[in-house]
Amino acid sequence: MTALQQHLPPILSLGTDYEPLAERFRPIFARIQAGALEREQTRSLPFEQVKWLKEAGFGAIRVPVEYGGAGASLPQLLQLLIELAEADSNLPQALRGHFAFVEDRLNAHASSPQDIWFKRFVEGELVGNAWTEVGAVKIGDVVTRVSRQGDQWVVNGTKYYSTGSIFADWIDVYAQRDDNGADVIAAVRVHQPGVKQSDDWDGFGQRTTGSGTSLFENALVEAENLIDFSTRFKYQTAFYQLVLLAVLTGAGRAAVHDITEQVRKRTRVFSTGNASEVSQDVQVQQVVGRASAQVYAAQATALRAASASQRAYESRFSQNAETEHTANIAAELESAQAQVVISDLVLRATSELFNALGASATSTSKALDRHWRNARTAASHNPLIYKERIIGDWEINGTEPPYVWQIGGGAKQL
Template structure:
């Protein structure tokens, strides 16, 4: 079966270690930040910014060193995503499923698949996603089918919440084979019968392109199929890996809202009349609230690092105990980053005053981004998983939603 191949990749840098990854992330975040409010307000899709992001080499930093990548720690990867998300939360989320697909490949791919697809990622190819579906009984149910045809297969189905697919060279797609086995199919973006629809209308994360992908007899080669469900039939890091990236996005959103609140109160806000002060930044009640918010933000960032260290340990030696510890550590991080991102987005207006709500500032994007992104999976179930682990020694479920 001869299929179209992804478009030629961009010319990209190769990042060699963790320190360089952080340095590059900070540099390009500074480039992305000035236009973030305008991109969100106008829903201007960030094609140019994504090309710069790809050329930076950051999309290849999770590729293992034996395949030519930096193989950065999970701590570093989460920090990179948080740094980019603080500059532009949509840009921070778009590569989330790219890294997720690479993790599934690392855990379940054959050596030949790893050599080929890791090389593609290092060369600048972007992997999107077509995982979730709407209209199913639960978020984990899938109707998209993989049907054998000759030496290859065809895919039929419809996906939604396909973050990154609009910008991708390949669209890793969760499919169910005729025997019920679930695979991740690394489908070329230009494969016949594959249609990406820009119908994402969420009020937050507006430029992620998280819309629909339709598959109508889309051909896929056997060598582009990697077992998905096998990652959850034994202890692996795939589930907590996905979740720590979500936590990092929320941490970045919280950091952005917090820093914009500081700047607004320092430079634009007026003190409340009863304070008798000349500057809003001298108001003791405002100072106290910033203190509370700073502590919660710093705690969330610290527990994100802790989750990364637990995930690094599980990556090095995956077993029931290490993967469970990583999953719980990441669930704790997701709980705190969820809450502080929402709190920071709300406190920004409470402490800055009515002027901060003017449309020209577009400061509401932080709360909108946090509210939409934190709906990915409910934080109330994070607390349940954590409590059940510590109180009743119940291991968390092995899936990508805990």
């Protein structure tokens, strides 16, 4: 137990015994992995697989034990997401918005009881994500609006990249109030006439994350589910990035596993090779060994970064503003540093592994390229060239990293 933890209230998610926790879900991960190739080839969304996870309580692993959750720490959550991503890298990303909303409610518990939300999570309810505006929207503008309609609040707007919302019971919608112009999170119930969702994501990777368009037309939202955005947990950008690091690492682990299996089974050899069996070829062994080491380093780095965010979570309850501020800076910087190196490690591993096989490895029936495509897609979020600059600015000038960033039209476009 750290010095900080010794002074924290008892009802927090500080961690549990990892192996028993993971053993609860590994049989489900195995079932998910068994159908991953077919879902990729047919572009079938994993509704059934998400249901398995819901029913097993996967969405509540960060909820404190006292409220029926598993009380897992952030490194333990990330380790589980890596295992899930090895089975199917689409699923952790589909659940990214859910775990971010859970994290926000965990932090909000420092100032107000979150029993209702904790109960919903434990009962299996999932939360999706709808933040990104579409169309000619300037950076900083929020077109999606929350307004009064009689004695009710309603949400109107269109969002893209609403990853995982198509599987969810709620959607975490970033919007602006008409009455006072305040930015808010509107927690909107999915199952109502005012919410329409489309699976229209057309990326070459992460094709079954359920990421697409969400349309809100007078969608009802209860007043108690309008959350002031200024209260959002401060290490949120770091947290969102951590989930992508789990996606990347899991994709790398899956690539090592799948191509190792292909090497082990391969009977045809090249005359320029080094052995009568591919599995005994020292250069092929070297290729696989290097990739395995790259993925090992990626996982170790991701878990180290998750520890920084865990400290930021704990510092929220420390009653020490300086401690909390310092922890939030560290969480953001460490997730960015991890992003830079993990993206490189996994992209190289998922590409160079093909050196262990012949051209037959590019067969679409094997879809081994999906691991690189999935990694490339996940690595394209939150452009790492800007993260590198942010890290450098901190190192040189002590400039604090941004905790929230947006995308929108530039001056030339508009």
